[in-house]
Amino acid sequence: MMMKKLATALIVTGLAVAPVASYANGTMGTKDATNAQAGSTTTQGHSSMTNNATGQKTGAALSDAAITTKVKAKFAADSTVRATKIHVDTDNGVVKLTGTAKSQDEAARAAEIAKGTEGVSSVDNAVQVSSAGMKY
Numbered sequence: 001m002m003m004k005k006l007a008t009a010l011i012v013t014g015l016a017v018a019p020v021a022s023y024a025n026g027t028m029g030t031k032d033a034t035n036a037q038a039g040s041t042t043t044q045g046h047s048s049m050t051n052n053a054t055g056q057k058t059g060a061a062l063s064d065a066a067i068t069t070k071v072k073a074k075f076a077a078d079s080t081v082r083a084t085k086i087h088v089d090t091d092n093g094v095v096k097l098t099g100t101a102k103s104q105d106e107a108a109r110a111a112e113i114a115k116g117t118e119g120v121s122s123v124d125n126a127v128q129v130s131s132a133g134m135k136y
Contacts, residue, residue, distance in 0.1 A: 064090040093121035
């Protein structure tokens with residue numbers, strides 16, 4: 001029960017911090033926009049957050065952060081999925097699940113939850129099923 005409360009608290013905190021982090025990333029100044037206009041490359045994480053020609057934020061990065069947060073919140077609310085053991089990453093609406101599950105059923109349920117989340121275009125389920133001898 002305590003882990004579920006902790007996971008929920010972390011997710012709520014993530015909901016509050018993600019928009020601030022996205023805003024801060026979009027306001028880093030004109031240096032990145034100038035570099036992009038000059039033909040310089042930016043890191044993959046930053047380029048998904050900005051339009052290379054103008055330095056303006058795009059909706060895709062914010063949607064990806066929101067999708068990730070929604071999937072994690074659904075994991076925390078589901079008693080069959082261990083939200084702290086299955087990791088979620090979203091890129092252009094494609095959710096990638098990694099980490100470990102106790103069973104194939106848990107891994108399949110995690111993928112089912114992710115697929116049912118608004119904004120998800122597809123799910124890459126790379127969750128590994130742990131061997132019986134592993135403790136969590």
